[in-house]
Amino acid sequence: METYTFVAEEKARIDKWMSEQSDWSRSQIQDWIKAGDLLVNGQIVKPNYKLQEGDEIVVTVPDAVELEVLPEDIPLDVVYEDEDVIVVNKARGMVVHPAAGHTSGTLVNALLYHCDDLSGINGVKRPGIVHRIDKDTTGLLMVAKNDVAHESLASQLKDRKIKREYIALVHGEVAHELGTIEAPIGRDTNDRQRMTVTDKNAKEAITHFRLLERYKDFTLVECKLETGRTHQIRVHMRYIGHPLAGDPKYGPRRTIQLNGQALHAATLGFFHPRTNEWLEFEAKLPADFEAELAKLDKIEKTR
DSSP, rough: EEEEEEEESOEEEEHHHHHHSOOOOHHHHHHHHHHHHHEEETTEEOOOOOEEEEEEEEEEEEEOOOOOOOOOOOOEEEEEEEESSEEEETTTOOOOOBTBSSSSSSSHHHHHHHHHHOOOOTTTTTBSSSSOTTOOOEEEEESSSSSSHEEEEEHHHTOOOEEHHHHHESSSOOOOOOEEEEEEEEEEOOTOOOEESSSSSSSSSSSEEEEEEEETTEEEEEEEEEEEOHHHHHHHHTTTTTOOOOOOOOOOSOOOOSSSSEEEEEEEEEEEEEOOOOEEOOOOHHHHHHHHHHHOOOOEOOO
């Protein structure tokens, strides 16, 4: 277990203030308060305790119970595979790695069944996972089969050498043929499950977009990631007034009949970690995405 100490800088409800100072959710903090793992000035308090300036908060985080991640015979759309790397075309609805609420049926469970070796850099819950795409985002994902490959691919991501292009259907008519959104992204202090454009505890985020097709009330765009923040495309397109169609977290309720956001990782390119050869892959839009596009009325063709 680990112990963390904070000193209150303002008067505020303890669970809200603590969630703003950390990556912990309010519900997690409330659980620790109830279990006596969070003390204020050495005393047990209630979850609605109002902090005073100078209060000392000590949190003792219990050791995590490690999940047992088991291989599962789940079909995979493998686009490329060799002794170092696997590239898969992930289906909508599949979580990338086990987490609270998703301990099975994930891409990692499927990968463990599919192959004997995955890199161990990210531990037992995320073996081989170099980058992620959201549960309801479809498309290409690269996975490392050994630590050397993992380090190479992670370094390429950090140095912005990986090519990642997405196709997204967004609400409204995007005015410009080309554009760049450069706006920092951080966690939404009012909802820890959401990200937002903010200057508080935020990281640089850059998305380039190109218009592909105009429809009545919608626009199809290609988005190219320069950085890779959580929910980046979803947050950035909402920020400029064009949230993704079908997005339950960042978009309007009334939208297309798609089980999740209309976002597809269509192109992925990287230097092979062993040969340094440039590899580039493309994945067609999934059938449900194509079916929704077919229902829309085109305004003009731009590609």
